[in-house]
Every structure is written in structure tokens, then in C-alpha cells.
Amino acid sequence: MSVLRADTAAIASAAAALGAGACVAFPTETVYGLGAVAFDARAVAQIFEIKARPTFDPLIVHVLDAEMLARVVRDVPPLAARLAEKFWPGALTLVLAKRPEIPGIVTAGLETVAVRMPAHPVARALLAATKMPIAAPSANPFGRLSPTSAEHVRAQLGERVEIVLDGGATPLGIESTIVAFDPVPTLLRHGAIARESIEAEIGSLLDATAPTEGSAPQAPGQLLQHYAPRTPIRVIDRLPPLAVRAGAAYLGFQHGAEGYAAQRVLSPAGSESEAAAHLFEYLHELDALGLERIDAARVPQRGLGAAIADRLARASAR
Ligand code: AMP
Numbered sequence: 001m002s003v004l005r006a007d008t009a010a011i012a013s014a015a016a017a018l019g020a021g022a023c024v025a026f027p028t029e030t031v032y033g034l035g036a037v038a039f040d041a042r043a044v045a046q047i048f049e050i051k052a053r054p055t056f057d058p059l060i061v062h063v064l065d066a067e068m069l070a071r072v073v074r075d076v077p078p079l080a081a082r083l084a085e086k087f088w089p090g091a092l093t094l095v096l097a098k099r100p101e102i103p104g105i106v107t108a109g110l111e112t113v114a115v116r117m118p119a120h121p122v123a124r125a126l127l128a129a130t131k132m133p134i135a136a137p138s139a140n141p142f143g144r145l146s147p148t149s150a151e152h153v154r155a156q157l158g159e160r161v162e163i164v165l166d167g168g169a170t171p172l173g174i175e176s177t178i179v180a181f182d183p184v185p186t187l188l189r190h191g192a193i194a195r196e197s198i199e200a201e202i203g204s205l206l207d208a209t210a211p212t213e214g215s216a217p218q219a220p221g222q223l224l225q226h227y228a229p230r231t232p233i234r235v236i237d238r239l240p241p242l243a244v245r246a247g248a249a250y251l252g253f254q255h256g257a258e259g260y261a262a263q264r265v266l267s268p269a270g271s272e273s274e275a276a277a278h279l280f281e282y283l284h285e286l287d288a289l290g291l292e293r294i295d296a297a298r299v300p301q302r303g304l305g306a307a308i309a310d311r312l313a314r315a316s317a318r
């Protein structure tokens with residue numbers, strides 16, 4: 001594996017590797033992605049292998065512009081077009097009818113494909129150099145903490161990825177929001193764009209974000225257990241007695257707590273978006289300490305708080 005600073009030469013090498021059927025990790029504004037050319041079923045199969053991701057869990061296809069979008073989806077219904085107009089390039093994923101050229105492995109056999117136009121300059125430069133849509137889930141082992149730095153990718157995926165483009169820390173730090181139209185607009189995943197912002201554009205969304213138990217959820221990826229650190233984590237509404245804090249780490253929202261072996265505060269200013277940007281970074285740091293437990297304070301549900309609460313609930317599910 002080579003971790004390369006994402007300059008023009010490195011992006012050209014990464015594009016060449018993708019063109020030759022390899023997988024490449026790269027930064028987006030949400031988290032780092034592990035990408036392959038979306039039309040290349042063999043290359044995409046390697047993503048599932050490297051991540052140990054079950055093939056029932058479909059990938060998000062990244063496109064540069066409207067022209068590339070038209071090579072991936074059959075059509076864009078009016079409400080989806082409104083959202084694309086408002087939020088693209090950006091952290092919103094739309095589930096739309098796929099073109100036959102998108103192989104079934106990308107969509108877990110579904111006739112729909114999840115697609116997004118990223119805003120990160122490195123992701124865009126890579127798409128422009130590759131000239132192909134790139135299928136890319138998060139660049140972490142399936143079910144584990146999402147990567148918000150090139151170092152997270154290196155540490156979690158090791159030698160299995162040919163090139164990691166290092167574009168620094170990802171600005172949003174949490175995955176995209178996913179909306180489907182079947183045909184009613186439906187929220188499939190809370191993410192970096194608040195539900196309220198989407199509803200302000202197109203009216204109320206059906207909510208299909210509730211975790212489902214079992215191996216083949218109705219909306220793929222709505223798994224009960226996900227985003228998990230190695231250290232057991234629990235969400236707490238009040239602090240436990242001092243005596244049981246010493247061996248554990250604390251993840252606070254706005255405030256710290258005394259008596260813990262280590263702690264991080266997601267946003268001293270109480271901002272949900274700042275907290276979302278720090279969530280995985282701090283969980284990686286606390287997890288690396290190998291303590292007996294992480295106590296995570298419950299975060300307020302407004303704005304991106306819903307996305308944070310969703311990640312913590314799945315991370316703590318047993
Ligand atoms: P990741 O790329 O790791 O953030 O995961 C992508 C997620 O997108 C999946 O886990 C699914 O929840 C969702 N997804 C992708 N494609 C579809 C689809 N065709 N229908 C419904 N959900 C999808």
C-alpha cells in the first residue's frame with residue numbers, strides 16, 4: 001500500500017490504477033471511501049472482499065456531473081432533481097432507478113442505485129481523471145468505525161489497498177444522508193445533511209431509518225449493529241458512580257466528566273455539526289487506548305444530532 005499526498009501526480013496514478021481494475025481509497029467531504037470503477041464488476045467485487053462486506057449491502061456510486069449521472073441512472077424524478085439542484089455537489093445520496101450497465105454487485109441485485117455527487121476537491125479530481133463513475137463505500141472493515149483520515153484507512157485496511165490518497169481530515173466526518181423515492185421520498189439513513197434541511201425543500205419524508213435485526217434488512221444497510229469500535233461502548237443518560245469511571249473512557253457532547261481514564265468532548269460550543277465532524281475521529285482515539293468501556297453521552301436529536309445518535313445507537317448494539 002502507498003499513502004500518497006493527494007497532488008496532481010498522485011491523483012493521476014490513482015486514476016490509472018482504477019482504470020486497470022484496482023481499488024483506491026480517497027477522501028470525500030463525508031468519510032474516506034474505498035473506490036472501484038462502477039462498471040467493473042470484478043473490481044467492485046474486491047471492495048467487498050477487502051472490507052469483508054456482505055454482498056447484500058449495496059454501494060454508493062460517485063459521479064462528477066450531470067453527464068456522468070446519466071450513465072448511471074435511468075431517470076431523475078422531479079423531487080430528486082430538486083434535491084440534487086439544492087444539495088449537489090454535497091453529502092446527499094439519492095436512490096434512483098439504475099441503468100443496466102451498472103452491475104448487480106454494486107446494487108446488491110436491486111434495480112435501484114444509490115448515487116451522489118461529492119464536493120471534495122480530491123474526490124472530484126479523481127472522478128475527472130478517471131472519467132468513470134466510482135462505486136465507493138466507506139474505507140473500513142465492514143461494521144467498524146468509519147475512517148476520517150488516511151491513517152485510519154492504513155491502520156484498518158492495511159496492505160490490501162493499492163493506493164490511499166491522503167487529503168487530510170474529512171471536513172464533515174459523518175456519512176451522507178440517503179433518500180429514496182419509491183415513489184414517496186423516504187429517509188433511509190440519517191447523515192451529514194439534516195433531515196430538516198431536506199424537508200424544507202420537498203416536504204416531509206417517510207422515515208425508514210429504524211434499525212432492523214437480522215441479515216437481510218428491507219432497506220439494505222439499515223443494520224442494527226454497525227460503526228462499532230473494538231471497545232464496548234454504551235450510550236448513557238446520566239454519569240455512573242465515580243468508582244466505575246476509572247477504567248473507562250468518556251465521550252461527552254458539550255462537557256467532560258471527572259474520574260474517567262480518558263475523555264473527549266465532541267463540541268464544547270454545543271454545535272451538532274462540529275460534534276458530527278469529530279465523532280469518528282474521537283471514537284478512533286478512545287478505542288486505541290484499549291480501555292474496558294466507552295461511555296458516550298446521549299446527544300440532542302436536533303439537526304445532525306439525529307445522525308450522531310443513530311451512529312452511537314448502532315455502535316452500542318449487541
Ligand atoms: P456506505 O457506502 O458504506 O456508506 O453504505 C452505503 C449504504 O447505502 C448502504 O449500506 C445502504 O444503506 C445504502 N444503499 C445503497 N444502495 C441502495 C439501494 N439501491 N437501495 C437502498 N439503500 C441503498
Ligand code: MG
Pocket residue numbers: 137138146
Ligand atoms: Mg460504511
